[in-house]
Structure formats: C-alpha cells, structure tokens
Amino acid sequence: MISxxxxxxxxxxxxxxxxxxxxxxxxxxxxxxxxxxxxxxxxAAHAAQAALISKVADLxxxxxxxxxxxxxxxxxxxxxxxxxxxTRRLKESVEGSEPPHHICAxxxxxxxxxxxxxxxxxxxxNTLLVCGECKxxxxxxxxx
Ligand SMILES: [Zn+2]
Numbered sequence: 001m002i003s004x005x006x007x008x009x010x011x012x013x014x015x016x017x018x019x020x021x022x023x024x025x026x027x028x029x030x031x032x033x034x035x036x037x038x039x040x041x042x043x044a045a046h047a048a049q050a051a052l053i054s055k056v057a058d059l060x061x062x063x064x065x066x067x068x069x070x071x072x073x074x075x076x077x078x079x080x081x082x083x084x085x086x087t088r089r090l091k092e093s094v095e096g097s098e099p100p101h102h103i104c105a106x107x108x109x110x111x112x113x114x115x116x117x118x119x120x121x122x123x124x125x126n127t128l129l130v131c132g133e134c135k136x137x138x139x140x141x142x143x144x
Contacts, residue, residue: 001052001055001056001059004048004051004052004055005052007048008045008048008049008052011041011044011045011048012045014041015038015041015042015045018034018037018038018041019038021034022034022035022038066111069111069113072113073088073108073111073113075090075091075094076088076089076090076091076103076108077089077091078105079102081102081129081138081140082138082139082140085138085139085140086105087102087103087104087105087116087129087138088102088103088104088105088108089101089102089103090102090103101115101116102115102116102129103115103116104116104131104133104134104136106131106134106136107131107133107134107136112133114131114132114133114134116129116130116131116138117129117130117132118130119137121139124141125141126139126140126141126142127139127140127141128140128141
C-alpha cells in the first residue's frame with residue numbers, strides 16, 4: 001500500500017507538471033492533447049485514490065477486529081477437559097452475564113471464537129463437544 005501511495009504522489013507531480021506546461025503552449029492542438037492527457041491522469045488518480053480509501057477502510061475494520069479479539073481472548077484460559085483434549089474455558093473471574101462455556105482451542109488459535117456445543121453421538125451414545133466452525137469433535141466419553 002505504501003508503494004501505491006508513492007505512485008499516487010508521483011502521478012500528482014506528473015499532473016502538476018502537465019498543468020504548468022499548459023499555459024506555455026500556444027498551439028491549440030498541442031494544448032488540447034496535453035489537456036486530454038491531463039484529464040486521463042486525473043481520472044486514473046481518482047480511481048487509485050478510491051482504491052486506497054477502500055483499502056484503508058478494510059484495514060481499519062481488520063484492526064478493530066484484531067483489537068476486539070485481543071481483548072476477548074484474554075477472557076479464556078487453556079483447559080484440559082479430558083486427558084489430551086483441550087478447550088479454551090471462560091475464566092471464572094470474568095463470568096457474570098455469561099454462563100460458563102468452552103470455546104474451540106483450534107479456532108481460538110486462528111483468532112475465531114467458536115463456542116463448543118454439547119452433543120450425544122448416534123453411535124455409541126458418546127458425549128461430544130462439537131465446534132460448529134472447524135467441525136472438531138471432542139469425545140468426552142472415551143478414555144485416552
Ligand atoms: Zn473450531
């Protein structure tokens with residue numbers, strides 16, 4: 001994005017040079033050609049500026065998401081729910097308006113909060129914790 005901004009500044013300088021050269025051109029045909037070239041450069045610069053504004057807006061959204069996740073992830077600690085099976089558990093110190101729950105440790109590592117849902121398997125009637133995001137299933141009935 002920095003290189004795009006530098007290209008934009010260079011394009012503005014080029015347009016400024018063209019605009020300055022217009023007043024010294026006496027030949028109407030040459031002046032019109034330069035004016036058309038200048039107009040094309042202004043249109044291209046406008047499109048590049050719009051693309052940069054869009055990119056900045058996307059980056060600002062991503063930054064907010066990142067900052068929100070950084071605060072949110074501090075509310076969970078690593079928990080071994082069954083030998084060798086890990087979740088992220090809501091810390092007791094931050095429980096309050098929310099019921100105790102676990103989120104998926106794999107999704108947590110990818111910056112995604114996915115609350116694990118309890119389910120009983122059809123085969124074997126095992127109790128599972130299932131992640132709706134990455135489809136991880138933690139079997140709580142089987143011993144390791
Ligand atoms: Zn997951």
